[in-house]
Amino acid sequence: MTKPNGSSLDDHLDAEVARDASLADTAATIRALAAAAIDVSETVGRGSLAGDLAAQGEHNSDGDVQKALDVIAHKRFMQALEQAPVAQVASEEAEDVVELKRDAPLAVAIDPLDGSSNIAVGMVVGTIFGIRPVTRGEDPNASFLTPGTTQTAAGFVVYGPATTFVVTLGNGTRIFTLDRAEKVFRLTHDAMKIVPTANEYAINASNVRHWDGPVKSFIEDCLRGTEGPRDRDFNMRWTAALVADAQRVLIRGGVFLYPGDNRKGYAQGRLRLLYETAPIAFLIEQAGGAATDGQHRILERVATKIHERSPLVFGSTEEVECVAKYYDGRQPSAGRSPLFGQRGLMRS
Numbered sequence: 001m002t003k004p005n006g007s008s009l010d011d012h013l014d015a016e017v018a019r020d021a022s023l024a025d026t027a028a029t030i031r032a033l034a035a036a037a038i039d040v041s042e043t044v045g046r047g048s049l050a051g052d053l054a055a056q057g058e059h060n061s062d063g064d065v066q067k068a069l070d071v072i073a074h075k076r077f078m079q080a081l082e083q084a085p086v087a088q089v090a091s092e093e094a095e096d097v098v099e100l101k102r103d104a105p106l107a108v109a110i111d112p113l114d115g116s117s118n119i120a121v122g123m124v125v126g127t128i129f130g131i132r133p134v135t136r137g138e139d140p141n142a143s144f145l146t147p148g149t150t151q152t153a154a155g156f157v158v159y160g161p162a163t164t165f166v167v168t169l170g171n172g173t174r175i176f177t178l179d180r181a182e183k184v185f186r187l188t189h190d191a192m193k194i195v196p197t198a199n200e201y202a203i204n205a206s207n208v209r210h211w212d213g214p215v216k217s218f219i220e221d222c223l224r225g226t227e228g229p230r231d232r233d234f235n236m237r238w239t240a241a242l243v244a245d246a247q248r249v250l251i252r253g254g255v256f257l258y259p260g261d262n263r264k265g266y267a268q269g270r271l272r273l274l275y276e277t278a279p280i281a282f283l284i285e286q287a288g289g290a291a292t293d294g295q296h297r298i299l300e301r302v303a304t305k306i307h308e309r310s311p312l313v314f315g316s317t318e319e320v321e322c323v324a325k326y327y328d329g330r331q332p333s334a335g336r337s338p339l340f341g342q343r344g345l346m347r348s
């Protein structure tokens with residue numbers, strides 16, 4: 001049994017290992033990641049006093065320019081994972097799989113610093129990770145080319161006004177908040193339950209002209225509010241850090257979309273399957289929500305390469321299901337009733 005609010009992440013991990021002894025290595029890895037997160041939190045908290053954390057460096061695996069904080073976080077988390085029972089790491093900030101302890105049982109996919117565009121403006125950033133068993137074989141990527149259902153744990157850290165550590169080991173999703181004085185993560189949100197429906201959506205609406213028909217129709221019907229088929233008004237939020245949007249959805253529901261679109265290189269959206277969408281999907285499902293690529297469950301998706309992207313729609317079950325209806329034609333208003341005349345603001 002998990003201890004009440006205020007109990008430490010360590011206590012929770014002990015309880016999880018008592019429930020299932022096979023989680024001992026996973027728990028040890030989470031402890032190492034949490035210690036590193038406290039260090040990264042301190043650097044983020046110093047802001048510009050820590051130097052130019054947004055200073056630009058090399059290009060990473062995805063072609064994004066690495067910022068100083070991306071590199072600091074990558075190094076600190078790699079250092080942590082070297083001390084854990086981890087054989088392989090797939091990091092956003094490393095082109096190839098990094099080999100650690102040869103005979104160790106686990107593989108970790110990590111986005112050391114999520115929300116990089118927020119660094120320069122002192123806004124929320126985070127870290128995302130997914131842990132899965134090692135698959136031994138010829139292919140050095142083999143451990144990561146398995147469905148998200150093989151994850152033994154997933155989590156993310158939000159470096160915001162408070163630093164939070166959000167984690168699941170397959171037995172519910174919990175939020176631990178950093179007690180800065182004692183340098184301990186303490187339980188603040190036990191066994192979370194995402195409300196099945198809510199009037200809030202998150203999408204980067206500047207991409208409207210690039211979206212496909214179902215996404216345009218879904219968002220347009222949200223915008224039409226009580227005058228449209230949804231018959232209720234919606235609010236919109238976009239933090240530009242997946243971790244912060246995910247934490248909001250966990251706490252008060254809603255739906256997040258980063259779909260594929262017709263910009264060059266964005267057919268599968270922007271987010272990476274192994275260290276962004278699959279861990280978030282595990283956490284969301286463990287809190288009673290849903291996570292799809294628009295139609296299909298993210299956790300069943302299998303990567304073919306370590307930096308593969310995937311579309312992501314997650315949140316309150318009824319909202320995620322509603323998006324699927326626009327994709328498969330079950331939503332009668334999909335493709336008609338435009339906002340402005342015959343041709344909608346967002347429909348081509």
Ligand SMILES: O=P(O)(O)OC[C@H]1O[C@](O)(COP(=O)(O)O)[C@@H](O)[C@@H]1O
Pocket residue numbers: 064092111113114115116117204240241242243270271
């Ligand atoms: O700038 P956009 O297209 O709105 O994308 C924002 C999304 O990109 C990300 O910043 C991608 O993460 P990285 O910063 O790790 O590359 C997400 O956190 C966020 O949801």
Ligand SMILES: [Mg+2]
Pocket residue numbers: 111113114115242276
């Ligand atoms: Mg990211």
Ligand SMILES: [Mg+2]
Pocket residue numbers: 092111112113114115116
């Ligand atoms: Mg990143």
